[in-house]
Every structure is written in C-alpha cells, then in structure tokens.
Amino acid sequence: MSLTENVLSQLPGDVLGGLRQSDRLLASLKEGTASVPMVVKETQQPLGSVDWDVVICGGTLGILLGCALAVKGVRVALMERGILRGREQEWNISRKELQVFLELNLLSDAELEQAIATKYNPARVSFFGGAEVWVSDVLNIGVDPVYLLETLKQRFLASGGKLFENTPFTEAVVHPDGVMVNQFKTRLLIDAMGHLSPITRQARQGQKPDALCLVVGTCAQGFSENDTGDLLLSFTPVQNQCQYFWEAFPARDGRTTYMFTYMDTHPQRLGLEALFEDYLRLMSEYQGVELNQLTFKRALFGFFPSYRHPLKTPWSRILPVGDSSGSQSPLSFGGFGAMVRHLQRLTFGVHEALQTDQLSTKALALLQPYQPSLAVTWLFQKAMSVDLNQEIDPNQINQLLSAVFQQMQQLGEPVLKPFLQDVVQFPALTQTLIKTGLTHPGLVAKVIPQVGLGTLLDWMVHYGNLGIYSILFWLSQMLEPWMKNLPNVPKYYWNRLVDAWKYGSGSDYSD
Secondary structure, X not given: OOHHHHHHOOOOOOHHHHXXXXXXXXXXXXXXXXXXXXXXXXXXXXXXXXXXXXXXXXXXXXXXXXXXXXXXXXXXXXXXXXXXXXXXXXXXXXXXXXXXXXXXXXXXXXXXXXXXXEEOOOEEEEOOOOOEEEEOOOOOEEEOHHHHHHHHHHXXXXXXXXXXXXXXXXXXXXXXXXXXEOOEEEEEEEEOXXXXXHHHHHHHOOOOOOEEEEEEEEEEEOOOOOOOEEEEEOOOOOEOOEOOEEEEEEEOOEEEEEEEEEEOOOOXXXXXXXXXXXXXXXXXXXXXXXXXXXXXXXXXXXXXXXXXXXXXXXXXXXXXXXXXXXXXXXXXOXXXXXXXHXXXXXXXXXXXXXXXXOOOHHHHHOOOOOOHHHHOHHHHHHHOOOOOOOOOOOOHHHHHHHHHHHHXXXXXXXXXXXXXXXXXXXXXXXXXXXXXXXXXXXXXXXXXXXXXXXXXXXXXXXXXXXXXXHHXXXXXXXXXXXXXXXXXXXXXXXXXXHHHHHHHXXXXXXX
C-alpha cells in the first residue's frame, strides 16, 4: 500500500476515489482528449419577457457576486448543482481584502469578525540554501467558508434573490433579447462554474491550457505548536522536472500544509496521486514530524489551468467570472482570493451594463479586460518551472528566487507585500529587476535560456504596457470630474477603461 493509499484510507468518504477522478480529468486535459460540451446555442427568435436580470450558475463563489447585485436591487437567480454550503477548510486571505464585504454592504462588522476563523503572524518566505524573509499581515486570515456562505445566502434571500439548489446547469439558448437558462428566462447569464465549466469549455473549443499548477495537501493534528505560517517555501532542488513549493497555515482544527508545483501540459507530466506521494514522503522533513504522529482531518488536492489571455466568449449576454473567465494569475490559485479582489469591479460593472443595456459580446468583454499586471507574471511562472526535457542546475530556481526576494526585502514592504498578494506594480517591479540584475548578473543570465528568448520578448511588451497602464490610470484620475457628466452609455465604456487601467497596473492594491 502506498503512503497516499494509507493516509487517505483514514479519512471518511472515498477520498482516494476523488483524487483518482481528478487525475483522470487532468490526464484528459493534458492529452487533449477532453470532450467539448455543446451546451450553448443561439437563435434569432425573440425571447420576450424575462423573469430575471441575472441568472448565476455556480453558487460557491457565485453567491458573492449574486449577493452584491441583489443588494443593489438587481433581480438575481442563483443556480447551484448541489446544496450551497462552504467547505470545511478555511480560505486564506489578507485582512485588507475583506473590506469589500463591508463596502458593498454584504456583511456587518460583527459578521465579518465572526467569519474570521484563524489569524496568524508572521509568515515566512524561504528557498533551499537561501535566507529567510518574514512578513506580517499577508494571507494571514483564515475565513470560515461555511459561516461566510451561509451568511451571504441569507443576505441574498433577504434582498430578493432566489436560490435554486440541486439545480445543475444543462443548457443555455441565447436570444437577441435574453437567455433561456434551463427553464429560466434572464437578461444576462453569469458563469461562475469554475475552470471546468461546460460553458467555458465550449468557448475554448478544446484549447489546452498554457500552464498548470498542481496542488496537494492536508489538514492534520499532531504538529508541535506553531503560530507562524509559510507563504512560499522550498527545501529541495528540482526533482521530477518540478520545483516543489510549500505553504503552511494554522487552522482551527490543526495545521494545513500544501505542496504545489508549476508545469506545462505535456502528457508525461506527473499527476496528482504521484504528487501526493511525494508530498507525504517529504512532509516529515518539512515539518519535523513523523507521519504516524499525525491525525489527518482532511485531504486537499486540485489542479489549476492557466491561460495567457482572459476568455472572450463568442456569445452576447453571457459573462464568465472568477476561474471561469481564466483571468487569474498563473502564479495564484484563483478561486476565493481572485473573486474577492474583483468583486467590487464586477458588481459595479455588471450593474452598469444592465442599467445601460450593454450586454453585447463586445460590451461584456470589457468586464474581463487584458491586465498587464497579470500578463507579466507569465515570465515568473516560466522561471519557476522546468520544461520536461530541459536540463538546468537543480538549484537554479531556488537561487534565483532567494536572490529576488532578498532584494525585495531590502527595498521594503511596499515592494514585497503586493507581490506576495499577486499584485505586480511597475515601480516595484522595475526597482526589483534593476537591483537583482546589478547584484546577481550571473543568476539573471541563466534565466534567459531557461525561459527562452521568445518568452522574454513577449514579457517585455507586457512590462511596457504595465508602465503605460500606470500612467493612463493616473491621468484618468485627473479627468474624473469631467467624465462624471458623460451620458450613461459612453460612461459605461469609460468606466470599463478606467477599471482596466486600474487593475491592469496593480493600482487596485492598497495596504
């Protein structure tokens, strides 16, 4: 019996079966054999009157946007294939990002405090053979998904929203004046069903992801007392053509540890079960505890496909959000954190689109804009991964990351903390590049053949755009008093441009 089989057999339910099912889905994605659903059709026949302004498919994260729209008076129906309930494992986030729940009137101060299950400080960043970097107040809040989603559900219902549980999405027919979603008639369909959404898969037409992040982990009891966390840590060189990274957080009922790695979609890449075996094999060295001393509470695993460009759906009146939109960074796991970061932008944008009836393909595409702040991170993802047949110094990735983070630490928290929260800003990035290039020219030179000249040239375009977007957002703030008097439709388009410049330059970040 393997370590994975032994540990997962201790947990209730068929966890091993779930892991292997995820591996089958991953294999079909890597091999390009996943079927393309045909769930969206179009017709020129008018739909007539509709029952809803918005139907959201996918409740776990869709409830965030659904609740925010319902509070603003939008008629919202939310479809969830099962029962809308949060998972047991906390969602980690930074405290400042949770303010959006207060700003959008989704939670009271008391409810927000109750939603926080755990807090810890400080957190460590460390790479094999390098120095440790410690930061405070970054991803140090553990939110209780069960309480949060139940509270938002009740707020949603009290605001006039309608929840349809045990109602899986089956099909959508797009009419010139609305969408028929299953049996629901709506002006706009929002897809919040995640990476494997059938709508998203149809829109991508079998396109393979540009990269994958695989993650496995557990929550367990039996560790020695530790109130700190690890944000990004490695203690091994490259193995299996992968650089393994670790995270660890205190949890209500133990300690959560994750191991993750970045890779391309080559069919010969290792899968989740093989990664889980390596995770368990290395756990004792990482945490200084034998596996037989731990009581495992939960197993966690998943894969996160990333695409270089946000999804542009070919249909009017359909908007992908969150992981469905593919607009998360290739370095982050998307999900809750990405949804929260864009919640205010999406709430105001969707509300304005409905008010001005800007529901065409072109108008809705502006709600998922190109963001240089995300596009530049593709170079970092490439520098943190190894091609399947590529030969590099096994310690090269660790050496580079250790050097970069030490330079960021010397530049101070305004440079370091945004990056650790997946926000890249032009001034901070420029300072880091210059300082690292001057102090470690040899390490930087090694990266060029690793990532490839084409990747580097492509990155330079996005890096330039990051600077341009920073200037455009600064100019837009000066023009704001004049733009308030624009007619409603031009104002919709102007506001979407400003949002693109704001988020595309990392100017949405505040600490």
